[in-house]
Amino acid sequence: MEEINFLVQGSAAEPYKASFIKDGDSLTAFCTCPAGVNGRACKHRIGILNGSGKGIVSENVEDVQKVKTWLPGSAINEAQFAFAKAELLAAAVEKNLSAAKKKLPRVMHG
Secondary structure: OEEEEEEEOOOOOOOEEEEEEEEOOEEEEEEOOHHHHOOOOOHHHHHHHOOOOOOEOOOOOOHHHHHHHHOOOOHHHHHHHHHHHHHHHHHHHHHHHHHHHHHHHHHHOO
């Protein structure tokens, strides 16, 4: 089992702790920010998993790349892919809905 912890600066005065644990093929990620504590996705974990060191105030920013290598084949990677796919579908639906909203009044007025 390997664990890497980062201190990340968020909106609070004290940095949050983002933790990544690799145990075999399993990868888990935790964050002490309000979103993380409440079981929601947070920008700190997502950023690190995407390879960004933005907001990290601990001296191990280079470990972001190591954490990123843990991602392929994990359930987190699959969930991120599904989320990205859903976002693309939602954007397409929003675009179609917007076009339909604009067209409806035009055809009502002839």
